Amino acid sequence: MKQKNNGTWVSWNENLKYNYTTKYDITTEEELQEVVANNEKIRFFGSKQSSADIAAGTDVLIDMTSYNKIVSYDYNAKTITVQSGLILSELLEAVASVGWCIPCLPDINTITIGGALATGTHGTSGKLLSEYMIECKLVLADGSVKTVTKDDELMDALRVSLGMLGVMSTITFQCEPEYILHVKEKPENDKEWLPKIKSRLKEHDFLRILWLPHTDTGYVITGDKIDPNKEVVENKGPGYLKHRRTVSKILYKYSHKFPWITSIANKIIAKAFFNSEKEHKGSLYQATVTKSRGSTLELAEWTIALDKFPQVFEELKTEINKWSNKSFIHIPMDVRFVYKDNSWLSYAYKQDTVTMGCVSRNAATADTYEAFKSVEKIFLKHGGRPHWGKRFAAKDAQLAKIYPKWEDFKEVRQKLDPTNKFLNPYLTKLVAAKKLVNEIA
Ligand SMILES: Cc1cc2nc3c(=O)[nH]c(=O)nc-3n(C[C@H](O)[C@H](O)[C@H](O)COP(=O)(O)OP(=O)(O)OC[C@H]3O[C@@H](n4cnc5c(N)ncnc54)[C@H](O)[C@@H]3O)c2cc1C
Incomplete structure (x- = not known):
């Protein structure tokens, strides 16, 4: 796994900049698990195209963009499984090559699958991209992997979760015939x-x-x-x-x-x-x-x-x-x-x-x-x-009024990430997470 020390993370439009101590470029799920398990605070990013301050801001970062393979197709079920750092254009070309489509697309193709899902990326006249995800392998804060399927209650919390519940590793999408x-x-x-x-x-x-x-x-x-x-x-x-x-x-x-x-x-x-x-x-x-x-x-x-x-x-x-x-x-x-x-x-x-x-x-x-x-x-x-x-x-107070499941989400987040490993300063404020003793120190 490639590692870079003491660099600066800069967002796509250069409005967000953070110094980091270590950035890992991961290429396998095992590497992802290892880095998550061995660090106290961590954020992970895709194409850095979000304007919100949600992708970096911790000393240790994971660049997901080299974790970008197409894992498998199921031709009968019309599903495709990919690694979450894959760029959307590559997913769409792969899907089109077998005569399928994802029927609601954002107006951008350079974003990663993980980034797109995490932020509720959407197009028009259909559903959020994350609604077409039927299975996800999620790397939890302790480095273990949990498989979440469309029938699990956790899926409703996970589909749009800003990378606060874990790192999405591989994703399976339900596709439809191309039109x-x-x-x-x-x-x-x-x-x-x-x-x-x-x-x-x-x-x-x-x-x-x-x-x-x-x-x-x-x-x-x-x-x-x-x-x-x-x-x-x-x-x-x-x-x-x-x-x-x-x-x-x-x-x-x-x-x-x-x-x-x-x-x-x-x-x-x-x-x-x-x-x-x-x-x-x-x-x-x-x-x-x-x-x-x-x-x-x-x-x-x-x-x-x-x-x-x-x-x-x-x-x-x-x-x-x-x-x-x-x-x-x-x-x-x-x-x-x-x-x-x-x-x-x-x-x-x-x-x-x-x-x-x-x-x-x-x-x-x-x-x-x-x-x-x-x-x-x-x-x-x-x-x-x-x-x-x-x-x-x-922030939290306003979001609680407009999202009926906001407090439930926060509860699940706290259960899955009790040490706030996945929170940067912006996300900490967003969910009004209480600072833990080791964070205050
Ligand atoms: C020009 C432009 C056009 C856009 N058009 C649209 C549009 O049409 N519709 C729309 O809804 N949005 C649109 N967006 C917003 C964009 O889709 C989101 O900001 C998206 O998150 C960017 O993806 P990214 O790969 O750059 O993610 P990043 O900005 O790098 O990361 C976004 C978030 O995802 C998290 N994340 C990244 N990978 C993973 C992972 N594997 N598991 C869990 N969390 C992860 C990061 O930690 C971060 O919190 C547009 C943005 C731009 C700049």
Whole structure:
């Protein structure tokens, strides 16, 4: 096993930096067990793409990205078992190569399976990625391995658990036959798309709305399953659309100093780059997942019960359109839909849910981006839940109010990790863990 001493851990967008004393690159479950068993405090990380401070911050770290093999396929059951450091794109390619898919995907393919599951990563018009996990080998705080299956009660606590119950070692996913989507994209006024959400969710197999703050417009993306042989005349829109990232970068350059610039920039970007209709076909992965990004971002995302969304949306819109509060928001706010589940820390626990992203395109100045605060305030007021891997300020007291199983989760966590081995300072505050005698010393 490779080991590096006295280095600095830096997150993807460079907003989080920690010195560490030892970092282990593990390649086998036995190595993972050994490192976990022999260290008092430890965190483990994947692609470091979370904005939340959940992946490092302890002296000893495990880099999971070399633990990245495909272990086995079960062709009859359509399941695949992989090591948790595998990058999502590799899982999806492996699954597609045998004619299967995972039917709900995030808009990023560079994250690890372990990181994605731990934070409740999701796509739209389906369930969280972790809902497709049917078995997990979990390395516990004492280094032993526990197999958790979909029928075990622990699975509901484990599916979304921020690596606080143990390290996910190998994961088995239930896949489905691959399908082809006919994707259509077009701009619509807020008055048009907002009332149509529920009917569109029934009508289409895929629905995503890129809301363009300060423009009264949403860019509506729908997808319908079609016969793979059906001809679709591809319309990618005008060629200049490929310059969107460059133009956005220029227009937003000084928006941290003069936030009102955002309002004007968004109107220009919406007119130039979100004004045309598009049409194409492909698998969910091919047709809807972004494969490359021009620059880093700082992300927040809040979620709310489907029935409450219109009210929260109107309130948010009114608030950010007030020039007095400086909450100008970069394009786009990604509106997606997750169907209810039973996972304790899932955004969609027992309720169909709408998720709404909020990005700052200047990652380095994210601390002064007022929008993060305004969005959090409004969603929290209505019982909204934050994305675990993204930026939010809420802690234990607020989380207890919005997650019905929060205290049960904390109890299980304490049982499985009685010495708080897996807590860094951020997670300690998040779950309000009592400091143990050896930690205070
Ligand atoms: C550009 C961008 C787009 C994104 N798009 C989406 C999206 O469409 N939908 C969505 O829901 N989210 C999205 N995210 C959020 C992203 O999916 C999560 O932050 C995810 O956790 C990142 O995975 P990672 O491999 O970088 O994990 P890391 O950031 O390295 O780690 C995240 C957490 O997982 C834990 N962890 C890592 N490996 C394991 C393991 N084996 N066992 C247990 N815990 C583990 C870590 O300790 C940490 O707590 C996006 C993020 C970015 C930057």
